[in-house]
Amino acid sequence: QVQLVESGGGLVQAGGSLRLSCAASGSIFSINAMGWYRQAPGKQRELVASISSGGSTNYENSVKGRFTISRDNAKNMVYLQMNSLKPEDTAVYYCNAEGIYSKGRDRQSFGSWGQGTQVTVSS
Numbered sequence: 321q322v323q324l325v326e327s328g329g330g331l332v333q334a335g336g337s338l339r340l341s342c343a344a345s346g347s348i349f350s351i352n353a354m355g356w357y358r359q360a361p362g363k364q365r366e367l368v369a370s371i372s373s374g375g376s377t378n379y380e381n382s383v384k385g386r387f388t389i390s391r392d393n394a395k396n397m398v399y400l401q402m403n404s405l406k407p408e409d410t411a412v413y414y415c416n417a418e419g420i421y422s423k424g425r426d427r428q429s430f431g432s433w434g435q436g437t438q439v440t441v442s443s
Contacts, residue, residue: 322346322432324415329437336441337403342415342434344396349427351419354391354398358411358439365414369400382408405441412436 328340344351355370369389370378377389388401398415415434420427 322348322417322419322421322430324417324432324434326413326415326434326437329413329439331440331442332405334405334407334441334443336405337401338405338439340400340402340413340415340437340439342398342417344398344417344432347422348396349420349422351393351396351417353419354389354415354417356389356398356400357414357416358409359414359436360408360411363411368413371398402439405439407441407443409439410441411439413439 323345324342326340326342328338330338332338352373353370356368357365358368359365366380368380368383369387371389371391379387386404391398414436418431421430
């Protein structure tokens with residue numbers, strides 16, 4: 321199928337920046353939406369930002385103006401630039417992608433998740 325691998329998480333002080341990257345690999349025919357979700361301890365996973373194949377973006381209210389999602393369609397990658405980080409941004413961040421993959425002569429839809437990368441913002 322399609323595998324997603326995130327990188328770029330870490331520990332940063334409040335006000336700092338991090339850039340997350342996610343690489344998709346496999347028998348990819350096309351990727352439609354890509355997005356970043358996060359899950360803090362004791363909380364449900366929530367959408368942080370998403371981007372369509374055409375570049376339309378959507379952000380969770382608390383990150384608007386601080387986070388920027390982008391993608392490189394040629395490389396099957398999606399990025400999340402996180403600026404002005406706050407302690408409440410601390411969570412495991414997951415990459416998600418939906419699209420079509422090739423299975424022999426067939427094409428099937430997929431929805432894949434990465435393994436997650438920890439982002440910790442200290443006050």
